[in-house]
Amino acid sequence: MLTVDKMSVFYDDFEAVKQVSMSFEEKGITALIGPSGCGKSTFLKSLNRMNDLVPGARVTGAIEYQGKDIYDEAVDVTQLRQDIGLVFQQPNPFPFSIYENVVYGLKANGIKDKAILDEAVETSLRKAAIWDEVKDKLNSRADSLSGGQQQRVCIARVLAMNPKVILMDEPTSALDPISTKEIEEMLDTIKREHTIIMVTHNLQQASRISDKTAFFSKGHLIEFGPTKDIFLTPQEKATENYIAGKL
Numbered sequence: 001m002l003t004v005d006k007m008s009v010f011y012d013d014f015e016a017v018k019q020v021s022m023s024f025e026e027k028g029i030t031a032l033i034g035p036s037g038c039g040k041s042t043f044l045k046s047l048n049r050m051n052d053l054v055p056g057a058r059v060t061g062a063i064e065y066q067g068k069d070i071y072d073e074a075v076d077v078t079q080l081r082q083d084i085g086l087v088f089q090q091p092n093p094f095p096f097s098i099y100e101n102v103v104y105g106l107k108a109n110g111i112k113d114k115a116i117l118d119e120a121v122e123t124s125l126r127k128a129a130i131w132d133e134v135k136d137k138l139n140s141r142a143d144s145l146s147g148g149q150q151q152r153v154c155i156a157r158v159l160a161m162n163p164k165v166i167l168m169d170e171p172t173s174a175l176d177p178i179s180t181k182e183i184e185e186m187l188d189t190i191k192r193e194h195t196i197i198m199v200t201h202n203l204q205q206a207s208r209i210s211d212k213t214a215f216f217s218k219g220h221l222i223e224f225g226p227t228k229d230i231f232l233t234p235q236e237k238a239t240e241n242y243i244a245g246k247l
Contacts, residue, residue, distance in 0.1 A: 001026040001195050002047065002084075002165060007061035009042050009051060016042045018219040019061070024165075029187060029196040031206035031227065034216035034242065040199045043216070044167050047197065048084035049077055065165075082109075084165040085158035090174055091150035093142035093157075098125075098134050101142045101153055105161045120160045128156035129186040148179025152186065159190070166190075168198040172205070184209050203243065207231050215239045 002024040009017040017039040024030055032040045042051065049070060051057040063070045070080055082105065094101050102124050103117045111117065121138065125131040130152040134145070142153050151171060158166060172180040187196060188209055200206050206213055207227060214224040215238075223230060223239045234240045 001066065002197075003062075003064045004047075005062040005064070007043075007046065007059060007063060009039070009046050010056075010058050010060070011054070012056040016219055017046070020221045021061075022214060022221060022224050024195055024197060026164075027191060027193065027195055028211040029191045029198060029209055030212045030214060031210035032197065032199045032214050032216060033201070033203060033206050034222075036201070038216040039219040040216050041169050044169055044197060044199050045086070047165070047167055048081050048086055050081075050086060052077070082161045083163055084167060085161060085163035086167045087151075087155055087158055087169070087171050089170040091147055091154055093145075093150050093153055095143055096141060097139045098142045098145075098153055099138040102156050102160050104157060121156075124156040124160040125153075127159050127186075127190055128152045129182060129189070130156065146179070148175050148182060151175060151179070151183065155183075155186070163194065165195045165197065168196065170199050170201065173201065180205070203231075215242060217242070 004023070005021050007017065007020050008015055020043060032044060034040050045051050046059055047063060051059065059071060065080070065084065068075070094104060099121055102121045106117060106120055122131060125134060130149060133149060134153070142150060145153065172183050175183070184205065190196070198210070210227045212225065213227045213230040215222045215230065217238055223234060223236045230239060231243055234243060
C-alpha cells in the first residue's frame with residue numbers, strides 16, 4: 001500500500017527524519033511512538049505531502065503509494081490527499097453546519113447531487129460513530145459540538161472522501177477519556193476498510209488498538225514490528241527503555 005525508502009526530511013539544514021525505510025500493509029492500524037521532537041509528526045505529514053506547505057522543508061529518498069512515487073512531478077497532490085487523508089491533533093471543524101463539513105470535499109470535487117451527498121453524510125457519520133448523536137441537528141454548526149464530537153465529525157469529513165489511507169496526528173490527545181474510548185472503538189471498526197497510521201504519545205493507546213508499532217528516536221526509526229512484539233519483547237535496548245519509561 002505505502003512504502004518508504006531511505007526517506008529523510010529537512011527543515012533548511014536541520015534533518016528531522018533520518019533515512020527511514022518501512023512499509024505499511026493494506027488495512028489495520030500502525031502506531032508511531034517516541035519522545036516529543038523525535039520526528040513522528042514530520043514523518044507522518046510527509047506521507048501525503050503536507051510538509052510541502054512548510055517553508056524550507058524538503059524530502060529526500062522515496063515514498064511510493066500503490067507503486068508510484070508521490071513526489072513525482074506528475075502526481076496530482078489534491079488527489080493524493082484525498083486518497084491519503086489527515087486528521088489533526090486538535091479538532092478543526094469548519095465554521096458551518098455538520099452537514100456542510102462532511103460534504104465539503106465532495107462539493108469541492110463538483111458533486112452536487114443531493115441524494116449522493118445525503119448518503120455520504122449518513123454513511124460517513126455512521127462510520128465515525130456519531131450519526132445517532134447528530135442526525136437530528138445536521139444543520140447546526142459543527143463547532144458547537146463537544147471536542148470529542150467535533151473530532152468525530154472531522155474524521156467523518158475525511159471518510160466521506162473514501163480514502164485508502166488515514167493519517168492521524170495524536171487525534172485523541174485533546175480529548176477526555178470517554179471521547180478517547182469512543183474514537184478508539186470507532187478506529188477498531190474502520191481499520192477493516194482503511195489503512196490507519198497514527199502518531200500517539202499514549203503508550204497504552206498504542207498497545208490497545210494498533211496492529212503494528214514503530215518506535216522513533218532523534219529522527220531515526222529504531223524498531224518496527226507487531227505491537228505485541230514491540231511492547232513485550234523489543235529487540236532494541238532504546239525501545240525497551242522507552243516502553244519502561246526510562247527514556
